[in-house]
């Protein structure tokens with residue numbers, strides 16, 4: 001079926017689709033899409049994403065019909081695929097890592113030990129700093145994870161990130177609605193007391 005002009009991906013969408021979707025922020029933007037927006041508007045260069053490395057830069061250069069260039073290491077070094085691992089006996093179940101993970105790759109509940117779903121972990125390292133007991137370490141990605149193609153990995157990470165963002169948005173809306181109702185009830189009580 002032909003794609004109507006309205007449904008065709010924008011340049012930002014096309015750039016975003018070539019980014020690793022780890023949302024790590026090393027490019028100096030708050031995630032992959034903001035970096036895609038900055039590239040599309042000419043604010044950012046194509047060589048600021050360490051996780052994407054040279055392959056990612058080549059893809060961006062081809063899309064934008066410009067020459068590839070080396071990664072700007074001011075933004076970090078390209079590393080081999082890795083996943084987070086929680087030293088479970090040290091975990092105090094504070095849930096801070098869950099809050100930090102952009103792709104919901106950590107399982108656990110308050111006061112219980114947490115664990116990383118290695119197949120979903122993008123290796124973004126965003127869970128490391130918030131852990132108050134330093135019980136999260138990075139390990140080389142298991143062979144079955146490392147073999148998944150770069151494109152497949154970024155598509156999977158994007159699906160999980162989008163799903164998480166939607167859930168967060170819904171939670172915020174529900175929280176605001178509860179606060180609004182509580183305020184309304186309080187105002188009603190106050191007006192009844194004044195009568």
Ligand code: SF4
Pocket residue numbers: 019020021022023024025026027028029030031032033035048049050051052
């Ligand atoms: S994966 Fe690349 S584009 Fe995405 S946030 Fe990290 S550095 Fe930026």
Ligand code: SF4
Pocket residue numbers: 083084100101102103104105106116120121122123124125126127128
């Ligand atoms: S578990 Fe940690 S390293 Fe893995 S995706 Fe989540 S935040 Fe990133």
Ligand code: SF4
Pocket residue numbers: 086090091092093094095096097098108113114130131132133134135136
């Ligand atoms: S941040 Fe560290 S201590 Fe807290 S739940 Fe996660 S792994 Fe456990």
